[in-house]
Amino acid sequence: DAGVTQSPTHLIKTRGQHVTLRCSPISGHKSVSWYQQVLGQGPQFIFQYYEKEERGRGNFPDRFSARQFPNYSSELNVNALLLGDSALYLCASSFQGNYGYTFGSGTRLTVV
């Protein structure tokens, strides 16, 4: 069975640009969450979606947005990139909420 897949695995962007990260959940999982992990820190919650509705948002600026599609896949968008947005972005899926998360391997974003 395929796990949580994220694309791309790595990318480099310039300050001020926009980026879109993609996530495909495990088949049957209806909840997708996004986390940002900066070097030396634990993952920090950005968004949670369930059945295509936003169910939670962490303490991130409005430059960060996300959506979930009818097939439960999800996109994370970040506008006006800053150097501080350089991080590993993790997507996690679950059948329901915070329990039984499975994480993808992440997208390593570098902003230069």
Added chain:
Amino acid sequence: DQQVKQNSPSLSVQEGRISILNCDYTNSMFDYFLWYKKYPAEGPTFLISISSIKDKNEDGRFTVFLNKSAKHLSLHIVPSQPGDSAVYFCAASPPPMYSGGGADGLTFGKGTHLIIQP
């Protein structure tokens, strides 16, 4: 303000001995706790969890203990094996606000790098 704290950035343990990883939390609303293991270039992998109605949960070599009055939990690995070398994250969740999931996601600690010495 860190709501989940792992005060040991690293821990070195001899193979075959017990590894004990500690975690403290400050938010009394947390009612579900999880431990994740992370290798470099991979996402975190779920290890074991515990609900606030329990004080112990075991799964093979892994046991998690919860002391609610002290707001403290610990992960015990017995016996420790070389493959256990990884970063371990403690995470906590409040009760879900919706039937499909909570509004606040998981709150993670900074992690403890466990090194198993041969």
